[in-house]
Amino acid sequence: MNQTLGVAVVKKASVKDVRRRNRALILRHVWLNGPTSRSEVGAATGLSAATVTNVMNELIAEGAVREGGFLDSDGGRRRAIVTVAHDAALVIGADVGETQIGVKVFDLAFQPLAAREYPIKGRRIEVAEARAAIGAQVVSMLAELGASGDRVLGLGLGVPGIVQELPDGRQLVHAEVVGWHAADFSGFGDELGIPAYIDNGAKSTTQAEAWYGAARGVEHGVMVLVGEGAGAGIITDGQLYRGFSSSAGEWGHTKISLDGPHCRCGRTGCVETFVGASAVLDHWRGPDETWLGRETEGVEAILRAWRAGDEAAGRAIDGVVRHLGLALSNLVNLYNPQKIIVGGWFGDRIAAELLPDLQSAVRSFSLDQPGGEVVLVRSQLGPDAAVLGAATLPISHFIEYGAGAERLT
Structure with missing residues (x-):
C-alpha cells in the first residue's frame, strides 16, 4: 500500500505475483531449513497442501529442489525429504575489501570449492583493475573446477560503499x-x-549472518563490521533496511566528534577514525608507517601489550571500547535492536577479547530501557563472512525471481 497526501492506493496482486510470492516462500524455507518435508513447508509458510505440491513439483522439475529418502517418523506416515539440489549449479562471491579482493566459488549449499585473493596496494584500486582482477579469478577458478560459466547461477559482488540503482538500470558505486x-x-x-x-x-554480510549466523531469526538487529573502516547492516521486522536510496548503514561515517580526526571520506570526526584498526594503533604508538599493510599484526601486538599491562596499550584499548560503545549506543537509541552482532576482522578480535566490556559501555551510553534490552554477540561466520555474504546475492535473486533457473543442471 502506498500513501500519497493521505490517500491510500492499493495495487491488486496479479496471479503471477501470487505464484512468484508462493515460490519464494517455499524455496526460501527449503534453502534455509532443509532437509525438510512438504508438510513442514506447508506449516511454516501457511500455504495449502495443494499449493505446496504444485510449486514443489515445479521446483523439482526446474532442478532447484530434490526429493528422496524419508525423515524419521514417530509412527505416523513417513515424510519424504526435500532439500536443495546443492550440486545443480555454482555461485560465486566476490568482496572488495580494504586490502584485497576475495573471490570464492560455492555450491548451492555454500560449501567452498575454490578461492582466490587479489591484493589491493595502498587501499586504492581503479575500477577497471578491479573488474579485470575479478574476471581473471573467475576464469581461473572455473578452469580449476572444470566448469563453464553456464553452470554459474550468478556472481555476487560486495563493495565498500553505496550502490545506487538508476532508472535506466545502471549501477553506480x-x-x-x-x-x-x-x-x-x-x-x-x-x-x-x-x-x-x-x-x-555490510548489507550482504548482514544477509549471510541472518541466513546462517548469529542474526538468524532476529526481527530487529544490527550487524556491525569493524576493520580499517566501519559499516553496519540494519534488520527491522526481519528484513534488511535500505533507506530511500539504499545508503542506510553508513554508520562508520556518522560523527561522534565535531573536531575529531580527519577521515578517508574527507570529513572529520567519523566513527571509523576512532574505532578503525589503524586509528587504534596510532593512538597506541603515534601516527607512523610502522603497521601500514600489516594492520592485523599490529592488532595482535597491541593486544599482547595490553595483556602484559602496557599502559599505552591499555589507554588505546580503553579508548576503542569507549568510542565503539558510544557509536553503538547511537544505534541502540535510534533503532532499538534486540541484538547487535559484532564482526569484521578487527571487530571480531574486539568481540573475542572484550565483549563484556563493550556491552557495559553500550549500556552506559544508551537510554536505560533499550540499552538494558540489547544483547551484543560475536559474529558466527568468521573471516569468510564478506565473501559468503556476496554469494548470497545471486541466491537471493533466484529465490525471489527465479532468475538463472535455466542454468541449473
Whole structure:
C-alpha cells in the first residue's frame, strides 16, 4: 500500500505475483531449513497442501529442489525429504575489501570449492583493475573446477560503499574509501558471461549472518563490521533496511566528534577514525608507517601489550571500547535492536577479547530501557563472512525471481 497526501492506493496482486510470492516462500524455507518435508513447508509458510505440491513439483522439475529418502517418523506416515539440489549449479562471491579482493566459488549449499585473493596496494584500486582482477579469478577458478560459466547461477559482488540503482538500470558505486566516485558497474555481468549482482558489503554480510549466523531469526538487529573502516547492516521486522536510496548503514561515517580526526571520506570526526584498526594503533604508538599493510599484526601486538599491562596499550584499548560503545549506543537509541552482532576482522578480535566490556559501555551510553534490552554477540561466520555474504546475492535473486533457473543442471 502506498500513501500519497493521505490517500491510500492499493495495487491488486496479479496471479503471477501470487505464484512468484508462493515460490519464494517455499524455496526460501527449503534453502534455509532443509532437509525438510512438504508438510513442514506447508506449516511454516501457511500455504495449502495443494499449493505446496504444485510449486514443489515445479521446483523439482526446474532442478532447484530434490526429493528422496524419508525423515524419521514417530509412527505416523513417513515424510519424504526435500532439500536443495546443492550440486545443480555454482555461485560465486566476490568482496572488495580494504586490502584485497576475495573471490570464492560455492555450491548451492555454500560449501567452498575454490578461492582466490587479489591484493589491493595502498587501499586504492581503479575500477577497471578491479573488474579485470575479478574476471581473471573467475576464469581461473572455473578452469580449476572444470566448469563453464553456464553452470554459474550468478556472481555476487560486495563493495565498500553505496550502490545506487538508476532508472535506466545502471549501477553506480560510491566508495570513497577505495577511490570510487560514481563508478559505473554496468555490463559487468555481460563481461563475465554470468549474471552479476552488486550490493554494499555490510548489507550482504548482514544477509549471510541472518541466513546462517548469529542474526538468524532476529526481527530487529544490527550487524556491525569493524576493520580499517566501519559499516553496519540494519534488520527491522526481519528484513534488511535500505533507506530511500539504499545508503542506510553508513554508520562508520556518522560523527561522534565535531573536531575529531580527519577521515578517508574527507570529513572529520567519523566513527571509523576512532574505532578503525589503524586509528587504534596510532593512538597506541603515534601516527607512523610502522603497521601500514600489516594492520592485523599490529592488532595482535597491541593486544599482547595490553595483556602484559602496557599502559599505552591499555589507554588505546580503553579508548576503542569507549568510542565503539558510544557509536553503538547511537544505534541502540535510534533503532532499538534486540541484538547487535559484532564482526569484521578487527571487530571480531574486539568481540573475542572484550565483549563484556563493550556491552557495559553500550549500556552506559544508551537510554536505560533499550540499552538494558540489547544483547551484543560475536559474529558466527568468521573471516569468510564478506565473501559468503556476496554469494548470497545471486541466491537471493533466484529465490525471489527465479532468475538463472535455466542454468541449473
